[in-house]
Amino acid sequence: MSSQERVCYYGKGDVFVFRTYQTPLEGIKTIPESNFTGRNNVIFGMNAKIALEGDFLHSFTKADNSCVVATDSMKNFILRQAAQYHGPTFEGFLKFVCNRFLDTYPHITSVEITADEVPFETVQVAGQNGLEASPLVYRHSRNELITTTVKVARTEQGNQLVKQESGIKNLHLIKVTGSSFYGFIQDEYTTLPEAKDRPLYIYLDIFYRYNDKEDAVSDNPAVYVPAEQVRDIAASVFHEAETLSIQDLIYRVGCRVLQRFPQLAEVQFLSNNRTWETIVEIPDSEGAVFTEPRPPYGFQGFVVNRQDLVNEGLEFPTESVEA
Numbered sequence: 229m230s231s232q233e234r235v236c237y238y239g240k241g242d243v244f245v246f247r248t249y250q251t252p253l254e255g256i257k258t259i260p261e262s263n264f265t266g267r268n269n270v271i272f273g274m275n276a277k278i279a280l281e282g283d284f285l286h287s288f289t290k291a292d293n294s295c296v297v298a299t300d301s302m303k304n305f306i307l308r309q310a311a312q313y314h315g316p317t318f319e320g321f322l323k324f325v326c327n328r329f330l331d332t333y334p335h336i337t338s339v340e341i342t343a344d345e346v347p348f349e350t351v352q353v354a355g356q357n358g359l360e361a362s363p364l365v366y367r368h369s370r371n372e373l374i375t376t377t378v379k380v381a382r383t384e385q386g387n388q389l390v391k392q393e394s395g396i397k398n399l400h401l402i403k404v405t406g407s408s409f410y411g412f413i414q415d416e417y418t419t420l421p422e423a424k425d426r427p428l429y430i431y432l433d434i435f436y437r438y439n440d441k442e443d444a445v446s447d448n449p450a451v452y453v454p455a456e457q458v459r460d461i462a463a464s465v466f467h468e469a470e471t472l473s474i475q476d477l478i479y480r481v482g483c484r485v486l487q488r489f490p491q492l493a494e495v496q497f498l499s500n501n502r503t504w505e506t507i508v509e510i511p512d513s514e515g516a517v518f519t520e521p522r523p524p525y526g527f528q529g530f531v532v533n534r535q536d537l538v539n540e541g542l543e544f545p546t547e548s549v550e551a
C-alpha cells in the first residue's frame with residue numbers, strides 16, 4: 229500500500245481567528261420565518277480545526293520531519309490568510325485557505341477545515357435618539373453558533389471541493405405548552421407516563437448540504453443559505469406545530485428548510501431531549517414548577533432530503549419540473 233492510500237493526517241485545533249471589519253454579508257434573500265438580512269461582520273470570529281492529508285507516512289514510520297509543516301505554522305498560515313480574504317462568509321474563507329495550502333505545499337493532497345463561529349451580539353447603548361446598537365461594543369454570546377466544514381483535494385483536474393456542510397450548533401429551544409408524546413410501546417419496561425402536553429426542551433444541531441457544493445463557497449448571496457435563517461425556521465416550526473415527538477418536529481423543520489431553499493439537497497439533525505421534569509402542578513393554573521431533567525438523555529439523528537418533499541406533495545420530482 230502506498231503512503232497515498234494509507235490514512236495519514238495531522239493538524240491543529242482551537243485556532244482562534246478574529247478578523248475585524250470583514251466584508252459585510254448583504255443582499256441575501258429574506259424568508260417569512262426570519263428577520264435576518266445579513267451580517268455586518270465587524271467581528272468575523274471563529275475557532276478553526278484543520279487537518280492535512282498527504283505524503284506524511286515517513287513522518288510517522290521513519291521519524292522523518294522533512295515534509296512536516298509544523299502545526300504551529302498551520303495556525304500562522306490560517307491567521308495570515310484572514311487578512312487576504314475579502315469575501316463575506318466562513319465558507320468562502322475556508323475554501324480560500326484550503327486552496328492556499330494546496331498551492332503552497334505540493335505534497336499535501338487534501339485540506340479539511342471546520343470552523344465554529346465565536347458569536348458576538350450587538351449591544352444597545354444610549355444614543356442621541358434613545359437606545360441604539362453600538363457599532364463598537366459587542367457581547368460574546370453563549371448561544372447557538374454557526375459551523376461550517378470545507379475540504380478541498382488536489383486532483384488531476386485541479387483543486388476540487390470534495391466536502392462541504394454548514395449548520396448551526398447548540399440551538400436550545402423550549403416550548404412551554406403544545407407538545408405531546410404518547411402512543412409508544414407499553415410493556416414491562418415502560419415507566420414513562422404518556423404526555424398530552426409537556427414542556428419540550430430540545431438541544432439541536434442542524435447541518436445542511438447544497439445540491440452544488442460550489443454554491444456554499446461562492447460568496448454569492450443569491451444562493452447562499454445563512455445558518456441564522458435555518459435557526460429561525462426551526463423556532464417558527466416549533467411555534468406553529470403541535471408536535472407528537474421530537475422525531476416529528478425535526479422532520480417538519482427539515483421539510484420547511486428544504487421548501488425555503490431549493491438549492492439545498494438535505495438537512496441533518498442531531499437532537500437531544502432535555503424536557504423539564506414536572507415538580508408541582510398548580511391547581512386552576514396553566515403554570516407549573518419544573519426542574520432540569522436528570523441523565524440519561526435521549527437523542528435522535530435524522531436526515532431529511534428532497535424526496536421527502538416529493539412524498540409530502542410539497543415538491544414535484546425534478547424530472548416533472550423540467551418536463
Ligand SMILES: O=c1[nH]c(=O)c2[nH]c(=O)[nH]c2[nH]1
Pocket residue numbers: 409420472473474475501526
Ligand atoms: O420526543 C420523544 N421521542 C422519544 O423517542 C422519546 N423517548 C422518551 O422517553 N421520550 C421521548 N420523547
